[in-house]
Amino acid sequence: MNIKISEVANLPTEFGDFRVQVFKEGHKEHLVIFKEKLEEIPIVRVHSECLTGDAIGSLKCDCGAQLEYALIMASQTNGMVIYLRQEGRNxxxxxxxxxxxxxxxxxxxxxxxxxxxxxxxxRTYEMVTFILHHFNIHKIKLLTNNPDKIRSISDIEIVERIPIIMKSNPHNEAYLNVKKDGMGHLL
Structure with missing residues (x-):
């Protein structure tokens, strides 16, 4: 892997004060948002980019709500959000x-x-292992409903899976059912 890594910068947000770093893999620039003093076994959210949900507030998915929840959890527990640039399930x-x-x-x-x-x-998750190793993290509590993430994150011990369940709405109810029934998400 030919990965370029940015400097670390401060990132004050409405969810708390974070540090931020970018890992550039080819043309994709993945963002890591983390607390300065990470827990020994941090809560980590691996979040795939969703412009419509994360930035525009689309009700067709639960992505924006999951991202907000993850940032709150990271702030409260000295954790991390790995924001992978894999728009639309890549x-x-x-x-x-x-x-x-x-x-x-x-x-x-x-x-x-x-x-x-x-x-x-x-989507693929090799970059997650690279990022966690960069931070010298070998054990995590993974904030996810996606069994593929659990299976795909290699060389990192997942000591706990923490569910991230958001309320459904009339626009995403069928979508969430497909994630559960068709993709095996743990909802």
Missing amino acids: IGLLNKINAYALQDIGLNTIEANHQLGFGADE
């Missing part, structure tokens, strides 16, 4: 919006991805 923003259009005519999130020639979930 199919990119253009294809994600094309998938949204297919969902608008009745396909679910998995069917839409398949219609576009992608798997249900194209």
